[in-house]
Amino acid sequence: MNFTEIIEKIKIKNALSKRKNLLILIGSILLCVTAGIIAFITSKLAINDFSLMWYQFLFKPALMPPDWLFIAGWGMMYLFMGIALFFAVIEKTEKSKMPALIIFGAALVLSLFILPIFFRFESLFGAFVISLLCWLSIFICGYKFYRITMPAAMLLVIPNFWSVYIMGLSLTFWLLNNTSLIIKF
Numbered sequence: 001m002n003f004t005e006i007i008e009k010i011k012i013k014n015a016l017s018k019r020k021n022l023l024i025l026i027g028s029i030l031l032c033v034t035a036g037i038i039a040f041i042t043s044k045l046a047i048n049d050f051s052l053m054w055y056q057f058l059f060k061p062a063l064m065p066p067d068w069l070f071i072a073g074w075g076m077m078y079l080f081m082g083i084a085l086f087f088a089v090i091e092k093t094e095k096s097k098m099p100a101l102i103i104f105g106a107a108l109v110l111s112l113f114i115l116p117i118f119f120r121f122e123s124l125f126g127a128f129v130i131s132l133l134c135w136l137s138i139f140i141c142g143y144k145f146y147r148i149t150m151p152a153a154m155l156l157v158i159p160n161f162w163s164v165y166i167m168g169l170s171l172t173f174w175l176l177n178n179t180s181l182i183i184k185f
Helices: 003-046 049-056 067-090 098-119 124-148 150-155 157-177
Strands: none
Touching (some): 003 098, 067 098, 067 150, 067 157, 098 124, 124 150
């Protein structure tokens, strides 16, 4: 085998590797964005006339964003999670990625339940608990991804901030509207 044949094999291998990485990137983003679409659909299905009436009479947190910001925030969370997943998957490492990927999957699944629990079951405390678990899983996943590759961990900073914000909103809703917490004089 001469030098030009070796170079050609390397070029072919690099082209296949780039194509494979592109497919992994698209698949990772599609997985997370699909989870976001499912979350959006389930939250829309959970909202009905009764839940809207219930929601109108709730005391709202001072930092309650407009609806468009919710859609953008959730969308950015799922996009960044997809790109982080890509970096974690393609990283060549001797360490096991499975615990990090399981925790990542848990975060995706938990994110699907926050809004339906809030609106469909009208459970302010339940939404807070699920958002807390979602944040914890994203935070732990960020640590696990850090041990695999720094870019994946850094990409989870935005989902971490968003999940903390959602957790804070859920907690504030619960505290503002929980009549058993009111001290009677």
